[in-house]
Amino acid sequence: MTISPTLAADLEIRGIHKRFELEQSAVEALRGIDLTVRSGEFVSIVGGSGCGKSTLLRLLVGLEFPSEGTIRIGGKPAGGPSLQRGMVFQEPRLFPWQTVVENIEFGITGNLSKAARRETVREHIELVGLQGFEKAYPDQLSGGMKQRVSIARALVNRPGVLLLDEPFGALDALTRITMQQEILRIWEAERTTMVLVTHDIDEALVLGDRVVVMTPRPGTIHRILDIDLPRPRDRTDPGFSSLRRAIYGEFFQQSETSVEYQI
Numbered sequence: 281m282t283i284s285p286t287l288a289a290d291l292e293i294r295g296i297h298k299r300f301e302l303e304q305s306a307v308e309a310l311r312g313i314d315l316t317v318r319s320g321e322f323v324s325i326v327g328g329s330g331c332g333k334s335t336l337l338r339l340l341v342g343l344e345f346p347s348e349g350t351i352r353i354g355g356k357p358a359g360g361p362s363l364q365r366g367m368v369f370q371e372p373r374l375f376p377w378q379t380v381v382e383n384i385e386f387g388i389t390g391n392l393s394k395a396a397r398r399e400t401v402r403e404h405i406e407l408v409g410l411q412g413f414e415k416a417y418p419d420q421l422s423g424g425m426k427q428r429v430s431i432a433r434a435l436v437n438r439p440g441v442l443l444l445d446e447p448f449g450a451l452d453a454l455t456r457i458t459m460q461q462e463i464l465r466i467w468e469a470e471r472t473t474m475v476l477v478t479h480d481i482d483e484a485l486v487l488g489d490r491v492v493v494m495t496p497r498p499g500t501i502h503r504i505l506d507i508d509l510p511r512p513r514d515r516t517d518p519g520f521s522s523l524r525r526a527i528y529g530e531f532f533q534q535s536e537t538s539v540e541y542q543i
Contacts, residue, residue, distance in 0.1 A: 288473045289354035289364060289440030291317040291340065296349035298335055308498040309335045313349070315492065315501060319440075320471040324488030326481055326527065332499030333477040337443045340475065341367045354440060363389060366434035366472075368447045372426035374418040380405065380429055381414045387433035404432040407466060424455040431466065444476040448483070460486050464511065481527050485520060486513050493530050503530055 296313035299306045309332040317323050327333045338344040339351060342361040351358040353365065374383045384401045392400065405411060408428040418426055427447055434442060444463070448456045460483055467474055467487075478484055484491045485507060493503045505526065509519050 288320040288471055290319040290473065291315070291441065291475070292350075292352040292355075293317075293336075293340075294350050294352075296336070296339065296351065297347045298332065298339065298344065299347045310339075310346075311498040311500050313499070313501060315504075317473060317475060319473055322467055322474045322487055322489050323476070323492060324484035324490070325475065325477045325492045325494060326479070326484045327477075327494030327499065328479070328496060328531070330497050331494045332497060333494055334445055336499070337367070337445050337475065337477055340441070341365050341443050363437045364440050366437070366439035366442045368427070368430050368434050368442065368444050370446045370449045372418070372423075372430045374426060374429055376418050379415050379417055380410055380421075383418070383429050384432045384436055387436045389437060400436060404436050407435070407469065408432045409462065422455070423451050424459050427451070427459060428462070431463065435466070435470070435472070439472065441473045441475070444474060446478055447476075449479070456480075456483070461512070463487065468511075481524055482515060484527075485509075485523055486515070491523075491527065493527060 293313055293315040296310055297308070298310040299308050313336065315323075325333045325336070335344065339346055340353075340358065342358060342365065358365075375386065378386065381401055384404055385397055388397055388400060405414060408431055410425065410428050410432070413421065413425065418429075421429070430447070447463075448459045451459060463474075464487055474487075476484070476487060488507055491505045491507060492501055493505070494500065495502045505523065507523065509517070509523075513520055
């Protein structure tokens with residue numbers, strides 16, 4: 281595989297507030313978010329439903345804009361969507377009438393020659409382990425394979441940052457573990473800066489260099505834990521279990537003061 285190295289970028293999130301204006305009121309989704317994600321780092325964000333973690337990702341990718349605060353990527357203001365940021369959603373969002381090759385190629389922008397586009401797609405099919413399925417259509421693929429296509433399409437423009445919005449939430453338990461291993465393999469090969477939001481504490485711990493724990497709405501950063509465990513991580517290891525208990529403890533402490541919080 282001859283994919284050139286990704287130009288990973290750092291993220292600087294400063295004083296982010298996000299309010300949604302409704303007809304007769306306003307909903308405060310995020311309040312005072314400050315976070316720096318280092319270039320090439322994998323950060324997991326955990327929190328209950330409605331805490332604003334997906335809203336934060338939409339701000340980072342440029343699909344929403346903050347009510348207050350600044351977001352800088354690679355030292356520059358984030359602005360709207362750009363090729364520097366890729367996004368993988370919970371649903372694969374593939375075109376059912378296109379093959380694997382066509383779905384991935386659709387994500388390519390820029391004036392590449394036909395040969396260069398074909399080679400770029402081939403490299404990314406190899407990266408996500410879909411050799412032999414190039415001509416398959418989405419309805420011929422398993423859920424995990426569809427997400428591999430989505431990941432390849434998000435990476436095909438060599439983004440410095442990849443944002444993952446609960447990408448494995450709809451998968452069965454065994455496929456989910458397999459896909460966690462696959463995204464870790466891709467991250468280790470690419471060293472793209474990755475930010476994952478998830479409800480799954482084990483997933484956050486398996487993947488993240490750090491885990492950010494968010495509070496109920498309005499979402500704030502309650503705690504950031506450094507995950508100083510070797511990879512691949514053993515879920516039965518005492519250190520892993522200790523971190524899991526610590527995060528669950530944070531959730532239960534918060535639930536005592538908020539009936540909205542869900543685990």
